[in-house]
Amino acid sequence: MVAYVFPGQGAQFSGMGKDLYENNDKAKTLFESANDILGFRITDIMFEGTAEQLKETKVTQPAVFLHSVILAETSGAFTPDMVAGHSLGEFSALVANKTLSFEDGLRLVSQRALAMQKACEINPSTMAAILGLDDEKVAAICEEIDEVVVAANYNCPGQLVISGSNKGIEIACKKMKEAGAKRALPLPVGGAFHSPLMEPAREELESAIKNTTFNNPICPVYQNVNAQPATDTEVIKSNLIAQLTAPVRWTQSVNQMVIDGATKFVECGPGKVLQGLVKKIAREVEVEGM
Known part of the structure; x- marks a missing residue:
C-alpha cells in the first residue's frame, strides 16, 4: 500500500x-x-x-x-x-x-x-527542538514546569519539538540539557504552535x-x-x-x-x-x- x-x-x-x-x-x-x-x-x-x-x-x-x-x-x-x-x-x-x-x-x-x-x-512565545531524549522524558520535564510548555511535534524517535511561553522554553531547555539531551535548541519561529x-x-x-x-x-x-x-x-x-x-x-x-x-x-x-x-x-x- x-x-x-x-x-x-x-x-x-x-x-x-x-x-x-x-x-x-x-x-x-x-x-x-x-x-x-x-x-x-x-x-x-x-x-x-x-x-x-x-x-x-x-x-x-x-x-x-x-x-x-x-x-x-x-x-x-x-x-x-x-x-x-x-x-x-x-x-x-x-x-x-x-x-x-x-x-x-x-x-x-x-x-x-x-x-x-x-x-x-497576543501571546509572545516560541518553540525548541530537543534531541537525544526519550519522548516520555521530554513530556515529563514539560509537566514539571509552572510555565506553559508542552510536547508539540513528535517528529521521530529522539527528535521532539516543545512549545510554550518564552520563559517556559528557556527553563525547559536548561532542564532538558541537565537530563542528558544532546541538544536543546530554540527555533526561529514566531509562536508556540500546537500548544x-x-x-x-x-x-x-x-x-x-x-x-x-x-x-x-x-x-x-x-x-x-x-x-x-x-x-x-x-x-x-x-x-x-x-x-x-x-x-x-x-x-x-x-x-x-x-x-x-x-x-x-x-x-x-x-x-x-x-x-x-x-x-x-x-x-x-x-x-x-x-
Whole structure:
C-alpha cells in the first residue's frame, strides 16, 4: 500500500513551484486561481522572492500548501491508499484525498496562517527542538514546569519539538540539557504552535472549518491529533479543529500507517524533511519524493 505524505511550514524555498508553472498547463491554471483567491500574486514571491519574503505569515503556509497540492494533482501517478500531513500538511492531504476542494483548502490555509499570526501577537512565545531524549522524558520535564510548555511535534524517535511561553522554553531547555539531551535548541519561529497558547487561533479557525464543505474521502487520512485513520467527515473536522492546540503525533502516525499496511511512502511537496523522518521511524519501508 502506498502512503502519500505532505510537509508543513519550514519546507519552503525560493523558486518553489516555478518549474511546474512553466511546464504544466494545469499547474499554471491552479497557480493563477490561487493568486485570485488570495488577492495577491503569491506566485511572484514563490518563484522570485527572497527567503525573508517567503517567511511572511500570509505567504509561507499557502506557498507550501500550493506546491504540495499542485505537485500531487499534476504528477499523473497520484493513487494513494492513505494520506497524512505534518501540521499544515494535513490540509494538503485532505485535498489529495478529495475531502476538501483545492479552493476551500487554500482558503482555510490562508485563514489558518492569519489566525496563528494573531495568536502569536497576543501571546509572545516560541518553540525548541530537543534531541537525544526519550519522548516520555521530554513530556515529563514539560509537566514539571509552572510555565506553559508542552510536547508539540513528535517528529521521530529522539527528535521532539516543545512549545510554550518564552520563559517556559528557556527553563525547559536548561532542564532538558541537565537530563542528558544532546541538544536543546530554540527555533526561529514566531509562536508556540500546537500548544494551548494557540487557543485564539483555534477558536477563529473552528468557525471557518465548520462552514466549509467536507466531502467523503477516497482514502483514509491519518490525523495529527490521534495518529488514527479517519474517513468520517465530522471526525475529520473535529480533529482538524483540535490540531492547532494539540501535538503533531508524526512518529505515531507513520507507525500506524505501517501497521495498517503501508510499504511505500511518497513525499509530495518542497524539500525532503518527511523522507528523512519516515526513514528514521520505519526503516523497512520504501521512501521517495515526488
